Amino acid sequence: MDPATLILMLALSALSTILYIFIGILPGTDETATMAPIALTLLLIGLDPLVVLAWFMASIAAFKMADSIPVALAGIPGGVMAVPQVPDALVAKDYGLADTVLRKGIAASVVGQVVALAVTLSLSYYLMPAGDWLRTTDVVFGVKVARWFWLVLAGLIVLALTSRSKFVALVSIPSLALLIQGLRSVYGRPIFISLFLGITIGPMLFELLTMLHRDLRQSLARRGLKEVKLVRIGEISLNPLKILSREELAHSTLWSAVTSILATVMSPVGLTILIGDLLRESRKDKIRGAVLAYTVRDAIKNATYVGGTLIPLLVIGVPTGPMAAGPAAPFFQKLESLGATPRDVIVSNYSYPTIVAVLLLATAISFLIAYPILVKYSRRITLAVFRRIPAEALYGLFIAIVLMLSYYDAKVSGIFGTLVVSIVSGALWKLGVSLGVLFMTLVAAPTLVQLLSALPL
Amino acid sequence: MKDEVYYELYGEYISPRELGISTLISAVFAMLFFFTAPSLAQITGVQPGGLSITLGAIGASVGFAISTLIAKVKRVVVEV
Numbered sequence: 001m002d003p004a005t006l007i008l009m010l011a012l013s014a015l016s017t018i019l020y021i022f023i024g025i026l027p028g029t030d031e032t033a034t035m036a037p038i039a040l041t042l043l044l045i046g047l048d049p050l051v052v053l054a055w056f057m058a059s060i061a062a063f064k065m066a067d068s069i070p071v072a073l074a075g076i077p078g079g080v081m082a083v084p085q086v087p088d089a090l091v092a093k094d095y096g097l098a099d100t101v102l103r104k105g106i107a108a109s110v111v112g113q114v115v116a117l118a119v120t121l122s123l124s125y126y127l128m129p130a131g132d133w134l135r136t137t138d139v140v141f142g143v144k145v146a147r148w149f150w151l152v153l154a155g156l157i158v159l160a161l162t163s164r165s166k167f168v169a170l171v172s173i174p175s176l177a178l179l180i181q182g183l184r185s186v187y188g189r190p191i192f193i194s195l196f197l198g199i200t201i202g203p204m205l206f207e208l209l210t211m212l213h214r215d216l217r218q219s220l221a222r223r224g225l226k227e228v229k230l231v232r233i234g235e236i237s238l239n240p241l242k243i244l245s246r247e248e249l250a251h252s253t254l255w256s257a258v259t260s261i262l263a264t265v266m267s268p269v270g271l272t273i274l275i276g277d278l279l280r281e282s283r284k285d286k287i288r289g290a291v292l293a294y295t296v297r298d299a300i301k302n303a304t305y306v307g308g309t310l311i312p313l314l315v316i317g318v319p320t321g322p323m324a325a326g327p328a329a330p331f332f333q334k335l336e337s338l339g340a341t342p343r344d345v346i347v348s349n350y351s352y353p354t355i356v357a358v359l360l361l362a363t364a365i366s367f368l369i370a371y372p373i374l375v376k377y378s379r380r381i382t383l384a385v386f387r388r389i390p391a392e393a394l395y396g397l398f399i400a401i402v403l404m405l406s407y408y409d410a411k412v413s414g415i416f417g418t419l420v421v422s423i424v425s426g427a428l429w430k431l432g433v434s435l436g437v438l439f440m441t442l443v444a445a446p447t448l449v450q451l452l453s454a455l456p457l
Numbered sequence: 458m459k460d461e462v463y464y465e466l467y468g469e470y471i472s473p474r475e476l477g478i479s480t481l482i483s484a485v486f487a488m489l490f491f492f493t494a495p496s497l498a499q500i501t502g503v504q505p506g507g508l509s510i511t512l513g514a515i516g517a518s519v520g521f522a523i524s525t526l527i528a529k530v531k532r533v534v535v536e537v
Contacts, residue, residue, distance in 0.1 A: 046507035220464040391469035393524035396479030404513040
């Protein structure tokens, strides 16, 4: 890596950290909707994909550390992944332990990301030869099917069966795949960006469109302003080793290692709920259970995002889980400007030690900036964000970026393609289908539709 | 402002009118900047594709900055 690229990588990691501290603290910022379009924009600009991966790693570190700050201080999640921490934080708040969970969450995030990087980077190195086997194709009903497809399909079915509405989730897989391939055949090329963005903003757009319906919007109507109670906190030590107890450190380390691998095919939010709930219920003392669950969930958030991105990226080469098919999806799609997928460019242009060094450096920079800022100034930043940033301005920004990228992808018809996919995705999400099912259907759609058409039925 | 009806979205109170205005401002700036890229690319000699996206993202951010001045914050922070 030349010095100019290195300096750019360091600067972008720092910038990403600052940006995602604010995005993380802001309530209602969905991870995929805020991480994927910006990463995609940076890749389309023409930046080196490894530099964008460094940006992405720094954004995971800062975002997943910051999104639990408003949970601890006000019981409001800063992102979807922080929602499972709300009940734990409310118990802690009732017992005057808001500052305890705040600092434990911040320290656990560092543990989660560091452990996940160590585990996934070591594991990926030894598993890389398996990638060639997974990319080999077999002929099934006359259709060439890559072996990784069965991994994706198995993951899809597991995700559908763990969705709130299992039946709708299962039947939505072939239906959405047909819609995606139908749109692609209309466009005459295998477009990805506008379809992906359609799923990304689906839940948000569906809620926004609900506001335009006279009857449906009644349940959402509110009068007056939203009151947010922000608790006061005391002085917090900067030394992370003083923050976590031995038990919290052991559980954070163990579950970060396990979930970083499971996130290759499983949902990060599902794992955060599952492990956190198990730990909470395992303690008879309600407060100890809540604090332990809150802390370990913070570690799992970072670990699943790191593992869910890196194992598919370094070993398999295709997005096999909801993280890789969601927030990290831009790295797996062929971009015309590159003539390949950013993932392929990274693994073919750079040695494994260089990739490892860049990922560790980006994480180190992010934590060196985010950790002291959040430990010292989290309450002040939260106050400033809550008092100064209107939600409408932020939603307007993301909708504008989605509009521009959709137009870039397929002109005006790209915008309407995004709209139709987002309405369908939003409706399915509202009916209880997890977003992971929709993202992974987008990955599986070409082979799935070919197989459906070839079935002798 | 206190009598206006808002709609709750992801725990935030939203004014449809202000959301419409904010989206319009950010989208107009994003597309305006996006479409200036080809002529700017001709002058500077860089790739128009990448420049379009860069300028579009800058335009959307300018729109965001203007929107923060137009849309009102609907949270009242009570320090307890």
